[in-house]
Amino acid sequence: MNYHVSKTTLGENPKFEYPKPIFLEEMGEEGLKKLFSEFYDLIVDSDIGNFFPQDEEELEKVKAHNVKFFIEAAGGPKDYTKAVGHFDMLKTHEQFSITEKARREWLGTMEEVLRKTDISDEAKQSFWDFLETFSKHTVNVDEKQELEDLVVKKG
Numbered sequence: 642m643n644y645h646v647s648k649t650t651l652g653e654n655p656k657f658e659y660p661k662p663i664f665l666e667e668m669g670e671e672g673l674k675k676l677f678s679e680f681y682d683l684i685v686d687s688d689i690g691n692f693f694p695q696d697e698e699e700l701e702k703v704k705a706h707n708v709k710f711f712i713e714a715a716g717g718p719k720d721y722t723k724a725v726g727h728f729d730m731l732k733t734h735e736q737f738s739i740t741e742k743a744r745r746e747w748l749g750t751m752e753e754v755l756r757k758t759d760i761s762d763e764a765k766q767s768f769w770d771f772l773e774t775f776s777k778h779t780v781n782v783d784e785k786q787e788l789e790d791l792v793v794k795k796g
């Protein structure tokens with residue numbers, strides 16, 4: 642299993658492949674719900690926790706909603722698209738300022754949960770490879786630029 646993370650180049654729009662069917666076959670929808678429940682519990686205590694609701698009830702809603710995307714991406718029912726009307730994660734993340742550092746924190750948290758998940762390496766690798774590339778599409782802020790903007794604002 643290789644949890645390699647390669648660097649994002651802003652605006653590069655890399656091609657990605659959805660996870661292989663074997664991933665959903667081995668995890669099952671219930672397994673994915675459990676995985677993402679653990680993931681979001683860790684995310685709220687991470688360096689990017691400030692992006693997510695800290696209120697437990699709100700977080701449960703986020704878990705129940707967001708996992709639909711991952712079940713659909715893994716080849717399951719299209720419940721996310723039915724609920725939201727699109728499957729466009731770029732659009733969804735535009736409203737947040739996401740840096741490469743934030744992406745790495747997100748992926749690092751996912752790695753922590755995946756390491757404890759008992760499925761085949763082939764299934765796990767295909768999910769990781771999807772996330773590693775797909776997450777590049779959520780990065781929309783140049784870290785250096787962000788720091789410079791902060792300095793300018795502080796005057």
Ligand code: HEM
Binds near residue numbers: 707710711730743744
């Ligand atoms: C593989 C990468 C990622 C995927 C597939 C993904 C997927 C999703 C999905 C499905 C949603 C729910 C959208 C909706 O409201 O319908 C969401 C929301 C959100 N994502 Fe991501 N995300 C990724 C990476 C990131 C990263 C790196 C950040 C960094 C901060 C992030 C921050 C957020 C936030 C703040 C929300 C709104 C809160 C919420 O409803 O969860 N995401 N994401």
